Amino acid sequence: MAVRDDNTGRWIYEDLPRPQPMAAQDMRPLAAPAHTLPPSLEPANRVWPSFVDVEFTAPFLVDGMRSTRFRGPGLVVDGAQGLVVCDRDTVPIAVGDVTVTVASSVVLPAKVVLLHPAHNFSVVRFDPARLAGSPPPDLPVDDDHYAGAKRLEQGDVVHVVAVTGDQTPVVRRTRVASRTMVATAECAPPRFRCVNVEGVRLDDHPVCLGGVLCTSAGLAVGIWVSVSSQDSSGKDTTTMLGLDIALLRPVVDALRATGRAPPLRSLDIDLWPMRAAAARAMGLSAERIAQAEAAASSGRTPQLLYVAGLLAPNTPAAGLLNAGDVLLECDGKPVDDVSQLAVVSAQSVDLVVLRDGQEIPLHVPTTELDAMETRRVVHWCGALVQKPYRAVLEQVRRLPSAVYISCTLYGSPANHYGLRPGMWIVEIEGRPVSTVDEFIATLQDLRLSSCGSPKPAVGLHYVRVTVVNKSLATRVLSLCVDNHYWPP
Numbered sequence: 001m002a003v004r005d006d007n008t009g010r011w012i013y014e015d016l017p018r019p020q021p022m023a024a025q026d027m028r029p030l031a032a033p034a035h036t037l038p039p040s041l042e043p044a045n046r047v048w049p050s051f052v053d054v055e056f057t058a059p060f061l062v063d064g065m066r067s068t069r070f071r072g073p074g075l076v077v078d079g080a081q082g083l084v085v086c087d088r089d090t091v092p093i094a095v096g097d098v099t100v101t102v103a104s105s106v107v108l109p110a111k112v113v114l115l116h117p118a119h120n121f122s123v124v125r126f127d128p129a130r131l132a133g134s135p136p137p138d139l140p141v142d143d144d145h146y147a148g149a150k151r152l153e154q155g156d157v158v159h160v161v162a163v164t165g166d167q168t169p170v171v172r173r174t175r176v177a178s179r180t181m182v183a184t185a186e187c188a189p190p191r192f193r194c195v196n197v198e199g200v201r202l203d204d205h206p207v208c209l210g211g212v213l214c215t216s217a218g219l220a221v222g223i224w225v226s227v228s229s230q231d232s233s234g235k236d237t238t239t240m241l242g243l244d245i246a247l248l249r250p251v252v253d254a255l256r257a258t259g260r261a262p263p264l265r266s267l268d269i270d271l272w273p274m275r276a277a278a279a280r281a282m283g284l285s286a287e288r289i290a291q292a293e294a295a296a297s298s299g300r301t302p303q304l305l306y307v308a309g310l311l312a313p314n315t316p317a318a319g320l321l322n323a324g325d326v327l328l329e330c331d332g333k334p335v336d337d338v339s340q341l342a343v344v345s346a347q348s349v350d351l352v353v354l355r356d357g358q359e360i361p362l363h364v365p366t367t368e369l370d371a372m373e374t375r376r377v378v379h380w381c382g383a384l385v386q387k388p389y390r391a392v393l394e395q396v397r398r399l400p401s402a403v404y405i406s407c408t409l410y411g412s413p414a415n416h417y418g419l420r421p422g423m424w425i426v427e428i429e430g431r432p433v434s435t436v437d438e439f440i441a442t443l444q445d446l447r448l449s450s451c452g453s454p455k456p457a458v459g460l461h462y463v464r465v466t467v468v469n470k471s472l473a474t475r476v477l478s479l480c481v482d483n484h485y486w487p488p
Contacts, residue, residue, distance in 0.1 A: 010484065029132040032103035041171045044161045046218020048169060050076040050139040051211070053101035054086045054110075054124065061407045063093045063374050063389050064191030066236065072209045072226065073163040074100060074124070077252050079135035081259075082126040085248060087210055087225035088115065088192055089238060091122040094372045100126045102136055104167060114261045117369040117390060118342050119247050120182075120194040120225050123255065139212070141245055142219040148246040148339075152176050152200045152213070152222055158242075160202065162211030162224055170206045177203045181273055181338065182241060184229040189406075189421050190391035192373075194227050195311070196271050196342035199241035213242050220245050247339075265344050265366040267317045271327070272308040273338075279304050279326055283357030291334050304328075305335055312393040316365040326354035343369070378436055380443065381479060382412015382486050383419050387436055400424040400468035403439045412486050417479040419467065426474075427466035443488070 002011040037045050054074040058065055072090030077083050084100055091098060091112060098110040108130050114123040128135035144150040152158070156176045164170055178201050184193035200213075200222065213222035222242040229237050254262035276289050284304075292304055307325045310318045327335045329352035335341065341349075348365045369390075378385045384407040392404060403425040408415040425433060429446055433439040446463070465477045 029130055030106045031132040032106045032136070035103060037169060041169060043159055043214060043216055043218035044169055044171045046140055047161050047212055047214055047220060049137050050079075051163065051169075052076060052084055052136065053104065053163075053167060054084065054090050055099045055101070056091045056096050058093060058096040060095070060377065060384055062095055062377050062384055062386060063406065064187060064189040064391055065092060066189075068096075073211055075139045075212060075220075075223065076136040077123075077139055077248065078256055079128060079138055081256065082110075082128045082135065083113075083252065083255055084110070084124050084126065085121055085223070085252070086124065087223075087227075088120050088122050088194070089226040089228045090210075091115070091124060092192060092228075093374060095374055095377060098124050100124065102131065106131060112372070113255065114251060114371045115192075115373055116251065117192075117264060117371065117373070118195055118266065119197050120227050120241075120243065121223065121248065123251060123261075140219050142215060142221045145219075145221040145245050146249055148244075148249070150221075151244050151246065152179065152242060154179055157216075158202070158213040158221065159216065159218075160205050160208075160211060160224055161214055162206060162208035164206075164208050170208055172204065172206050174202045174204045176242075177201045181271075182227060184227060185231070186395055187230045187236075187391070188234055190389075190395050191228075192391055193229060196338050197243065197247070198338060199227070199243055201241065205240060208240070210240070223248070250343075261371040263345055264369040264371055265347065266311070266369050267321070267341060267344070267349070267364060268310060268312040268315045268367050269307045269317060269321055269341075270309040270311055271305045271338050271341060274304045274306045274326060276304060279306075279354065282326065282354060284326065284328075284354055285359075288328060288354075288359075292336060303336065305338060305341070309394075311390070312367065313397055314393075314399060315367045317367065320362050320364050321351075321353070322355065324355070328352045328354055328359065376436070377406070378440065378488075380439075380488050381414045381419075381481055382409040383414035384408070385425065385436060385439060388424075396470060396472075398472065400472065401426045401434045403433055403436055405467075409486075413480055413482050418475075418477045419465065419479070420469075423467040423469050425465060426468055427464075429464050430466075 002013045004011050052074045056070040058068045070090050074084040074086040077085050094112045100108045100110045108126040110124040110126040113125045154176050160172045162170050182194050182197050182199040211224045212220045214220045222245050224242050227239045227241050231237050305327050307323050351362045353360050373389050383405050386406050387402050388404040401424045405423045407421050408419050428442045431442050433442050462478050462480050468474050
């Protein structure tokens with residue numbers, strides 16, 4: 001609450017009392033009624049009880065977000081542990097509040113437990129003890145597809161069971177039109193994009209927020225998700241795609257068994273398919289072509305993968321792999337599927353690549369991926385500062401520092417004096433800062449932050465901030481600190 005001081009013209013702020021804890025009677029478990037769909041919507045009744053509604057609210061625009069509110073369907077994959085899978089267009093980042101609505105009647109708080117760094121899904125967890133009676137059933141899956149023995153192929157008949165914007169169920173029988181690599185563009189500001197995964201498109205699909213692809217028996221063989229990207233003009237776009245249900249297995253099985261996300265590691269490369277004819281023109285031997293044809297499953301065209309780009313500039317893989325390298329082997333096995341390399345568990349892999357017409361063996365260390373990404377954001381003078389996240393690393397040749405401006409709030413000193421999202425802070429008053437901890441320590445040392453002093457030191461109402469932009473151009477800005485209206 002704020003009261004204006006007529007003598008100074010300033011508004012004096014006073015913290016309101018903290019809200020009282022919820023009473024015991026308000027914490028009692030609530031019953032979620034079971035809903036049965038009409039027979040005309042079969043086979044939806046088999047999977048519909050596992051649907052929930054997921055809402056996500058972010059307090060600030062960090063990690064490249066352009067909105068703070070998101071909503072979409074979730075799929076209960078373990079009701080006993082409260083595990084729910086949704087796409088990353090619904091839960092895009094870890095910093096925010098999540099709620100799960102069961103049976104359109106019971107709203108439960110939830111927590112983000114995993115953001116898959118490559119594939120387009122997140123996992124959240126609610127407390128099933130907050131429900132009276134049994135929790136929602138686990139999503140029924142086709143065992144062969146869940147184990148990866150089968151996958152969705154062109155011409156397969158599937159049933160789309162999905163949710164519209166007003167939470168109405170919709171079912172449609174259709175066929176898989178194509179199976180291709182998911183193509184997403186680098187966004188501005190940088191944000192998560194789905195890479196190194198194959199998706200399926202359908203002949204005909206309903207307008208919806210997402211759902212599952214299932215068999216006529218009501219067994220899930222894929223998830224129907226919204227994939228976010230941008231077009232050439234910078235306008236946000238969304239595309240509906242199907243992902244194999246087998247992509248969920250490593251994560252879901254690990255969460256069920258240990259309660260923790262599995263170790264996720266990456267080669268930090270953007271992979272893209274190449275036809276065998278193109279590889280032959282680059283010098284690939286006839287023996288390798290025959291090997292690729294033998295490795296291709298029945299009905300599939302032999303396909304090789306090449307490095308389309310590097311996803312991080314300062315990793316061991318970036319120093320060993322080059323754009324244009326054709327990947328032939330991984331740990332002694334022919335590379336014929338992107339899932340072999342999209343996410344790995346080993347700390348290093350042995351690759352054979354085709355480069356300049358020669359086959360070259362490489363021992364490549366992998367990089368550990370953070371399944372939660374950003375966990376810490378610092379506010380200073382209206383600028384939200386954080387460690388550069390994965391999407392930022394994709395778009396820079398060299399990292400100026402680890403002090404990245406993710407957002408500036410309208411009307412703040414940071415916004416007024418020229419700090420912009422996408423800049424790196426490299427110096428404060430001529431003192432180098434390379435990490436967020438150094439940034440905070442420097443501000444405290446200069447008494448520009450109210451953490452150690454209620455007022456800035458004499459002569460330091462303005463502070464010189466040296467920043468570097470995406471093009472590595474350096475600027476020095478003079479920023480007037482206002483710790484009264486924009487406290488750290």
